[in-house]
Amino acid sequence: MAPQISPSILSADFARLAEDVALIADAADWVHVDVMDNHFVPNLTLGLPVVEALLKTSALPLDCHLMIEDPDRWAPQYAEAGAGSVTIHAEAAKAPIRTLRTIRAEGARAGLGVNPATPVDGLEDLLGEIDMLLLMTVEPGFGGQRFLDVVLPKVRRARELIKGRDLPVWLQVDGGVSAETIERCADAGADVFVAGSAVYGAQDPAEAVRKLKSQAEAATAGAAW
Numbered sequence: 001m002a003p004q005i006s007p008s009i010l011s012a013d014f015a016r017l018a019e020d021v022a023l024i025a026d027a028a029d030w031v032h033v034d035v036m037d038n039h040f041v042p043n044l045t046l047g048l049p050v051v052e053a054l055l056k057t058s059a060l061p062l063d064c065h066l067m068i069e070d071p072d073r074w075a076p077q078y079a080e081a082g083a084g085s086v087t088i089h090a091e092a093a094k095a096p097i098r099t100l101r102t103i104r105a106e107g108a109r110a111g112l113g114v115n116p117a118t119p120v121d122g123l124e125d126l127l128g129e130i131d132m133l134l135l136m137t138v139e140p141g142f143g144g145q146r147f148l149d150v151v152l153p154k155v156r157r158a159r160e161l162i163k164g165r166d167l168p169v170w171l172q173v174d175g176g177v178s179a180e181t182i183e184r185c186a187d188a189g190a191d192v193f194v195a196g197s198a199v200y201g202a203q204d205p206a207e208a209v210r211k212l213k214s215q216a217e218a219a220t221a222g223a224a225w
């Protein structure tokens with residue numbers, strides 16, 4: 001699959017979310033929405049009402065990343081509301097298979113997220129239940145953190161597992177993705193890139209998205225996977 005960019009609105013201006021989403025509408029593939037509950041992660045952001053409001057204004061599909069303690073309860077509601085993709089965390093879900101199936105049944109893509117210290121070996125049996133595997137490349141909770149290089153071998157391993165099963169599972173990296181790090185991620189096997197500060201901290205967010213995408217395309221073309 002051609003690389004896709006999913007700018008995170010965690011780094012946007014929450015007082016002008018609709019305008020900030022419109023800024024990247026012609027350049028990005030998704031809008032990444034970080035839902036945080038101050039329990040699973042030490043930060044509180046937004047929830048279903050804001051997602052419902054964004055759905056009315058965004059030309060791009062919403063890529064909802066639930067960093068919350070009880071995703072089994074909430075994830076189906078995001079899918080039902082019209083999110084294009086709903087990602088739950090492996091560390092938080094108590095009934096991941098049921099929840100992932102419900103997300104799909106509601107018509108959204110089902111994602112499974114893992115924190116930097118969570119291995120992907122052991123999750124093989126869930127690969128057939130998902131459309132996307134999200135690997136956190138910072139500890140979840142905040143934008144603007146430094147990319148964790150230590151996660152790159154896991155990106156390679158995840159790509160190997162996906163390839164070995166010949167599954168159409170997208171591999172997303174999230175955290176510290178920028179012009180300095182995106183090529184390493186693409187080379188390791190990622191094909192969906194979340195970028196918050198690298199996009200919304202730029203003078204021209206749409207141009208920043210286009211540049212990230214062309215870097216990822218070039219790195220993917222030369223990658224071994």
Ligand SMILES: O=C(CO)[C@@H](O)[C@H](O)COP(=O)(O)O
Nearest residue numbers: 010140141143144176196197
């Ligand atoms: O999920 C998270 C943080 O927990 C991310 O989506 C960040 O919001 C990405 O921001 P940058 O690291 O790109 O600034």
